[in-house]
Amino acid sequence: MARTRKRDADGARDFDPSRWAHACFVLAGLLAAWALSHFIEDVWATVWSQWPQAVGRPSPYWSKIAGFVIAVGLTVWAWRKEDYFKFICEVATEVSQIVWPTKAETRAATVVVCVITMICAVLLSGMDLAWSNFTDFLYGL
Numbered sequence: 001m002a003r004t005r006k007r008d009a010d011g012a013r014d015f016d017p018s019r020w021a022h023a024c025f026v027l028a029g030l031l032a033a034w035a036l037s038h039f040i041e042d043v044w045a046t047v048w049s050q051w052p053q054a055v056g057r058p059s060p061y062w063s064k065i066a067g068f069v070i071a072v073g074l075t076v077w078a079w080r081k082e083d084y085f086k087f088i089c090e091v092a093t094e095v096s097q098i099v100w101p102t103k104a105e106t107r108a109a110t111v112v113v114c115v116i117t118m119i120c121a122v123l124l125s126g127m128d129l130a131w132s133n134f135t136d137f138l139y140g141l
Contacts, residue, residue: 015093017089017090020092021085021088025079025085028075028078029071029072029074030071032074032075033067033068033071033072035067036066036071037064037066037067037068038063038067039067040063041060041064044058045058
């Protein structure tokens, strides 16, 4: 039977940072497996291009297996380290406390950034034009 998380008096669920920490480790492991398999394949191809007689032709199948095995090993090792898991749980707790802006606040901030960018562009182009005219005048002397 599935367990449900505890709820507050308001009906809100308790935040469990360990779930997010587990998800982060799984995602990091998958990314590491992808990156390592491509890295191993590239290194193998480079070595093969230098010494084709000593090293066999690169195999994407074996490089993916090697990358996956190394990534799983490193992920399980990091996952079992209490300090790493605690750190990821603390990060998840801090991220859960972020107050994200509303749609109206985001729109207002975007308009402010666009207006300030236009003002700066006009000021810089005016300064560039003035400096260009001044240096043209100096070179013309």
